[in-house]
Amino acid sequence: MKRRTFPRAASATLVVSFLLALAFLVSPAASGQKQRPARQDLERALDAFDELTLDPAAVLRDVRKTGGLTLNTSRGTFEMSLEPFDIRSDDYRAVEVEADGSVRELPRAPSHAYKGTVRGMEGTQVRLIIDEQQFEGIIVTPDENYFVEPERRLSTAAGANDFVFYAGSSLKQKEFGECGTTLAQKVGGEAASMHTEQLTASPKGLRTADAFSPVAVAKVATESDFEFTQTFGGNGDAANADILNIMTQVDAIYNQQLGIRLNVVFQRAWTANNDPYTQLDPNDALNEFRQNYDNSFGPTSPPGTPPLQTGSVPQRDLTHLFTGKTLKKTSNGSTSVIGISFVGVVCEFPDSAFGISESKFSGFVGSERVTLTAHEMGHNFGADHPNDPNVVSPLPPQCDAAESIMNSTISDTTKFCPFSIDQITDHTANFSGCLTRPASGCTYTLSNASQSFATGGGTGSVSLTAGAGCSWTATEGSTWFAVTSGQSGTGPGTVNFSVDANTANFGPRSSAIDIGGQKLQINEAASPVCAQTPIGMGQTLSGSLDATDCLAGQPDRQKTFADLYTFTGRAGQHVRVELTATATDPDTFLYLFGPDGTIVASNDDINTQGGNTNSSIPLSGFFSLPKTGIYTVEATSFDSQSPHNTGGYTLKLSDDSASSSVALSSSAFGVSEGVGANGLGTDGTGLRIINVNRSGTTGADISGTATVDYATTNGTADKHGDYEQTLGTLVFAPGQTTQSFTVFVPDDRFSEQPETVNVTLSNPVGTSLGSPTTATLTISSNTRDAANNPSPVRWDANFDTGFFVRQQYLDFLSREPDLSGFQFWSGGINNCGADAGCAQVARVNTSAAFFLSIEFQETGYLVERIYKTAFGDATGNSTLGGTHTLLVPAVRLEQFLPDTQRIGQNVVVGVGDWQTQLENNKNAFALEFVMRPAFISQFPLSMTPAQFVDKLNTNAGGVLSQAQRDALVAQLSSSPDVAAARASVLRQVAENPVLKANEVNRAFVLMQFFGYLRRNPNDAPDADYTGYDFWLQKLNQFNGNFTNAEMVKAFITSIEYTNRFGT
Incomplete structure (x- = not known):
């Protein structure tokens, strides 16, 4: 599983985040003349700032009365419209864990947050936290993020009514070290650069708050460990409130820059030194957090389990730990880190949607704490480090250290660069099925859910049904296709798009366009330069992921090396695909593509809690193929970052043939020559229906499709005249237990002893051969005059019209005559009467x-x-x-x-x-x-x-x-x-x-x-x-x-x- 870490500051003034803050009614000149004792502390951290002296209680009264707030600063006047805001969901719950391990439900305190916009400034988002003692927050504008917070966070000399307003870019220290995973990513970087295709460095364009309409809402759960809660005197309410303040400001950044909103649904605070978090190595700490939290509450939203004994945990999409510990160096020797997260997990890997922020260390300004959290959550939403050459080369435009919140080195920026925005919106467009899309009274329906394209790409369109007044946007999930018209609208509409040709070195690829919260899946066949190796059922092949391979090209996995394998399958057939690394690498990942190019199944690890070298589709049992056709297996790795993306492996394809068996219903069958009164054969006379039964082994089922071949061969009977040779394949549909085939027997005129036909089953697929698989069909003659056995088709008085016509059906159509057809053709001959010439022609x-x-x-x-x-x-x-x-x-x-x-x-x-x-x-x-x-x-x-x-x-x-x-x-x-x-x-x-x-x-x-x-x-x-x-x-x-x-x-x-x- 891929992780990203964020380094600890090299000094006490590390910049972590940019959020826009709102301040109140103080001019730059007035604040600049005070020369308070705290000013020297502020100047050590900030290049430029406004000092504010205000009474939060008075500000609160004014906001409640007017619904607005005007802030005069050296950066200009911010005239804000505000309304009450609560980042918590309606079903929000909060608890604290006491020293004895008991869990105490915390009451829902009133929210002190406000949200709004700046009048006359399009595209702004404001989030403020205001009460009788507190005034802090963020103003997010298209060009800069501004913060306001208590001066006491930067100086012990500041008073209770002293606040500071500053721009995110005013932080003095511009870079503060290297991300802990960066050194590891450099290993094998030369091999990665050998590829002719890398991720595009040309962004699709900066997305704004309407990137997703209806807006996508992510539900967040938070956790505070004992060390974090202790900074608030062990008060769980206070710790949770501080986290809510951070999340409220992160919400402003995500809403304005990404079109994503946040809802906090659950909070747990540990008030005593009995929390389960002991690891200081960032990787170990993240895995420990995931394992303990999932063990407590499951990957998403199961009923409450220990240590939460009652009620239920609301549905969550990601979970974040705020720690007061000091994380140590990573095992690869990089600098200490202050944050770490799993990458690209929201909605795709819910059991790994976790991140950690080291949030209460001394000397950090509020913007840094907000930025750190926004950065780590950005990894959860699929953003990499854009300055990592293993991810993209060259450095994307507007993604240098001064312009990207997601860079591996912390800088003074508070914005996502266009490349990171594309990564996050791409992930959300592809994997937002778990996110809430509130749209009161509106429903959205697409005319079709997917469209597939061959290697050459092409154009397509989809119709959207929506009610009048229901707005929507169409957001692409990848760069290899683009919406050409119908990017947004209100009510019904049509979205047109174009798909690039897959002519480089990408395997089959699949991504989505998010349209009003509905997914249109776009699939494209593999590039012709990508070799595809056939693999048979029951076969195990060896391979290796290396720099000569094609690339996977899937969302969140665009640069992983990939090998392609193909097999043919029948709808309903049960298969299992297993990918196993032969050593400690690669960190395996499997895709199974259906005949039309859709991803029908995928798997990261069999053991999602740390076993990274084996993947299986499905995790257990067998996968039922949805349709008949040629399937493609893509063997790849989870991570494009070295050293986990290369290495040898084995790939095994199997079916559930051992779970059921087929057998003939008997080892002996009998049939008599002859026909019924109407001249046609019936079961037992003139034909024999042979039944084949399928049964499951103990504890197994027969829910898959299975086939078996059948054949008749000569025993003592001859296929040229004693019976009609019968060959074919029986197909058992899912759940079907019995199939049959028919052996036809001509009513010949030979007087003979009973003769035998061998009946055999062979070549089972999706099942095995039971017993019996061979049987004897005994034909009993109905002719007893050994001295007189004239052929019924000889052109003399012995000619039998009924026999002759029936035999045409058996020999040419392989079926018993239908009565009307039999009578028609017989009548045509018989109508000639005694006219021999007429009869011969007929x-x-x-x-x-x-x-x-x-x-x-x-x-x-x-x-x-x-x-x-x-x-x-x-x-x-x-x-x-x-x-x-x-x-x-x-x-x-x-x-x-x-x-x-x-x-x-x-x-x-x-x-x-x-x-x-x-x-x-x-x-x-x-x-x-x-x-x-x-x-x-x-x-x-x-x-x-x-x-x-x-x-x-x-x-x-x-x-x-x-x-x-x-x-x-x-x-x-x-x-x-x-x-x-x-x-x-x-x-x-x-x-x-x-x-x-x-x-x-x-x-x-x-x-x-x-x-x-x-x-x-x-x-x-x-x-x-x-x-x-x-x-x-x-x-x-x-x-x-x-x-x-x-x-x-x-x-x-x-x-x-x-x-x-x-x-």
């Missing part, structure tokens, strides 16, 4: 119609074209007209059958909403297809869009026009979801009309072998593609006219086809 036309049908053209024929588009042609041998080679379709029967069945699943043309079902099936199949290893090996993810499209087009035979090719390249270039875009482009090429026309004869011939003969063209009894070559030449000769070519007739009257079902 049989040929009926059979050919199945290839030409919409259902087959959009399933089987599409599969053939997809394989051609993806893999081009295969080469076959032929002896027709002499030995030669020829190009043949690449798809094989074992590939064709499961893929055709996948697209045709639950599709019956003309029944129900079959068009939608078919389209969904096509999309799902194409997406799965482009994620197969065989496809990715031919089309690696490193291919450019142009290379991808051109290779598909070449494989398909150059069927695209230039305009079509360019449109597909543009589509692929603009889509962040690589898998979905590739699937779409693959389909568009495969469905190109020119390809369909060019390929139809080759596919028609191929399907004669696949459908009628249930084999590949070069399978036995053929030895090569001579038969395929013959029929292709003949079909081409007759311009595709299968009737004139007599191709279909030849196959359905062939001995090989006839003998599948009889003799």
Whole structure:
């Protein structure tokens, strides 16, 4: 976990903070003539100041009466409008811990604070604390911060009515040492500077109080240790009141410069020397504070636990400890520090949203205490040290020591420089989900929550719905995109933005635009220069983060080195990603990007209380993938600061396959040949439905997606005629326990003994194989006349029209006929009656119609074209007209059958909403297809869009026009979801009309072998593609006219086809 420390002053007059103060009715000349004894003390601390003598009680009466206050100073006249102000929330609570460990609830005292503006000075914020004895505060202007406070803080010679007014820049000592982490950050600085991309030094522009509208309110809890409370005589009320005064002034700075407001929700003060804080090393002290506070109250807002026994702690966003201890040197040998905080934690890492200010040391003026607190809280909100070359180089404009409150060396400035403002507003835009956005009566809704872009960037827009009079702003969370119009508005509106191309060395990146408190997440794909390594399920790879890597580019993690890994996943699949450093470094951090580039999960450390070398998604158990596609794992480090950002690691990807198993419902199944009275098969007769069950192991669940492959192979039965070969993949949806597939059995005419088919499960994903995973399907013959077994498709008196038609459905559509279709095609043949010529023509036309049908053209024929588009042609041998080679379709029967069945699943043309079902099936199949290893090996993810499209087009035979090719390249270039875009482009090429026309004869011939003969063209009894070559030449000769070519007739009257079902 990253920390920032703030050094102790080298002298007693260390400047810590700039806040604008309000003083009262005293002119510079009058105060300058007094020459009070305290003046010498003031001059040692301040270059210029006004001494004020006033009665706070009189000031209070005047403010209450007039609602204003005029302060005449050497810096000008400040005419202020004031109203009562209470930085505490409505549900504020305060307690003190007594010597015996008991907790005493403290009553809510009246607030003595006022807030306001300076008349005639735009963009000012005023915060004053005024009561009968007290007068202090801050005036924040765009150019300078002014403070007023009791002189007694700087001189023991001052009286009760003596006050001093000064500008923050008037502090004499300009720099006071080096931040404790600076030396460590210098280690490895040369390696960091080798990167071609560093954080931009060009700020987006100084943000003002309207950076976030509605305003973002951070809820703050404070803690005061025993040493701090002792400076108030052990009085918890007094200690809390002093902290509230500091926070009130910090609120003015944050409101005016950052557009963020603060609410104090809870305070605890330790009044005796029994607090749990013993560490003096800043790092140890911060971890001790976090651990003890989280142990007491949890990371955000759980019910009260010891030592707070009753009630509840209000929701908090960050927690700050005010200590009276003197912190020691850090372990890296830097100067002593006076503050330390975790960086970039508000809303992102609530269990680490902590900081410490050493706030009651002697010799500090009030502005220093305010600035220190503002600085440390700035780290919580994501601000680094802008003068650190490991963060940004060169030094950003307006961020030198005189102009930046966040610099690692304390200076006399009281302002955030533009670069720091950008860092804080970027963090808030990205991670403000926990912050309150009060807007009375107003609600804001975006038309969409995220937009994703490919590497090339682009433009986008989002519509905002808001009530009339409801104001809002649009604030960018990163510099690689910018709002181009609609930066602010009232009521409904549209925000337009542009996204830069990711052409440097950043991985996938994701950031947000805050619009009225709603987040529009902007995602962009990785730069093409960033290598991506495939990782398989169950695989562990070794890697190393070093200076040659790309950069993460995420908010708060823009310069960390990063390695990218990809894997394919199915929606609902459970996975686990584990990143482990092989030594003490790096301080690991994991991102998981979804197919569209959104960050679907991230993790810093498994052990959030100090174990920094292992990260896991999720922390325990498994993560459910939200959609099907290609996922990207980004292995990086939490901190870009050396030495924790480099080193070796291992990355492991696993699933929950051990938590469940799949098995066949039985090891033995039976089916009889035959059909029902309507000529169709039913379960047990003509077909057998095979059930596969999924069950969880003890204590596990089956809430993830799982798949398993199934297949039938020959036992004593033959796949060419005894049964229809069945291959495919079963998908178990989350929670689903049973899936099934069907084995079809022709009602052949052989008289035979029972025959067997082997049923096998294999290749489980997201589950494991149980028992049984193999089974025997026994086919019982319904023919008993061994001497008379004529084939039912022989063209004689034994021809069985019902058998013939049913077999067309089984062979070409891989399904049982629907009754209306069965009756239609049977009737077309039977209507010929005794006209043998009519019947022969009807049989040929009926059979050919199945290839030409919409259902087959959009399933089987599409599969053939997809394989051609993806893999081009295969080469076959032929002896027709002499030995030669020829190009043949690449798809094989074992590939064709499961893929055709996948697209045709639950599709019956003309029944129900079959068009939608078919389209969904096509999309799902194409997406799965482009994620197969065989496809990715031919089309690696490193291919450019142009290379991808051109290779598909070449494989398909150059069927695209230039305009079509360019449109597909543009589509692929603009889509962040690589898998979905590739699937779409693959389909568009495969469905190109020119390809369909060019390929139809080759596919028609191929399907004669696949459908009628249930084999590949070069399978036995053929030895090569001579038969395929013959029929292709003949079909081409007759311009595709299968009737004139007599191709279909030849196959359905062939001995090989006839003998599948009889003799």
